[in-house]
Amino acid sequence: MRGSVPWVKTVGIEFGETTAERSVVHLPDRTELHNHVAGPHAAMIFGLGETASGAVALAAFGATADRATPLVVRSEIAYLKLARGALTAEAVLDRPAAEVLAELDAGLRPEFGVSVTVTDPAGRETSRMTVMWTLRPHRA
Numbered sequence: 001m002r003g004s005v006p007w008v009k010t011v012g013i014e015f016g017e018t019t020a021e022r023s024v025v026h027l028p029d030r031t032e033l034h035n036h037v038a039g040p041h042a043a044m045i046f047g048l049g050e051t052a053s054g055a056v057a058l059a060a061f062g063a064t065a066d067r068a069t070p071l072v073v074r075s076e077i078a079y080l081k082l083a084r085g086a087l088t089a090e091a092v093l094d095r096p097a098a099e100v101l102a103e104l105d106a107g108l109r110p111e112f113g114v115s116v117t118v119t120d121p122a123g124r125e126t127s128r129m130t131v132m133w134t135l136r137p138h139r140a
Contacts, residue, residue, distance in 0.1 A: 005051070011044060013051055022092050023055035029086040039084045045118055045127050046077055052091035053114035053131035060097040061135055068104055068135040073111060075131045083118070083126040091116045091131075104135050 011033060016024035027033070027040060027048045035041040040048075050072065057070050064070075094113035103110035111134045118127035 005054070007047065008051055011047065013048060015055065016088075018055045018059050020060040020093070020097055021056070022090065023052050023059065024088060024090050025052045025055060027087045027089075029084075037082065039082055040087055042079060045079070045083060045087065046075075046129070048087055048089045049077060049091070049116040049118055049127065049129040050075065050131055052089035052116050053129075053133070056091045056093050056114055057112075057133050060093055061100070064101070064104065064135060066138075068137045071134055071136050073132045073134050075129065077127060077129040079127050081120075081124060081126045083120055085121045087118055087120060087126065089116050089118045100135065104137065107137075109137060110135050 012028045012030065014026040016026060025048060027044060033040055033044045061070050091114050094115055100110045100112045111132055114131045114133065116129040116131065117125055118129070120126050
């Protein structure tokens with residue numbers, strides 16, 4: 001993703017574990033990413049969560065690139081606590097990839113959710129997010 005999504009490299013997101021079920025990504029604590037209360041700006045937190053969801057989506061469905069494009073349909077985020085310091089986002093696919101692929105194989109445009117939890121250096125949950133994705137079939 002660092003090569004295909006320039007913003008990811010620009011803000012310095014680092015990738016930890018990425019599987020077809022789960023991904024973990026990290027946002028460093030950099031002053032130029034801060035808001036007016038010296039923590040990561042809400043846009044950075046949202047971007048971190050969306051990037052984590054994209055990592056798991058691509059790991060789960062990247063093999064379908066020849067016939068479908070993964071796209072975000074909608075997102076919802078809750079900012080639960082003031083975030084400070086470096087942040088970690090964990091994204092988990094909400095349903096089995098096989099189910100989503102079966103819908104794609106049946107000629108549908110499947111949607112699937114990815115749940116994201118953002119934590120601070122102490123492990124406290126600062127934000128929670130749901131990102132809904134679709135696999136948009138290529139037109140023949």
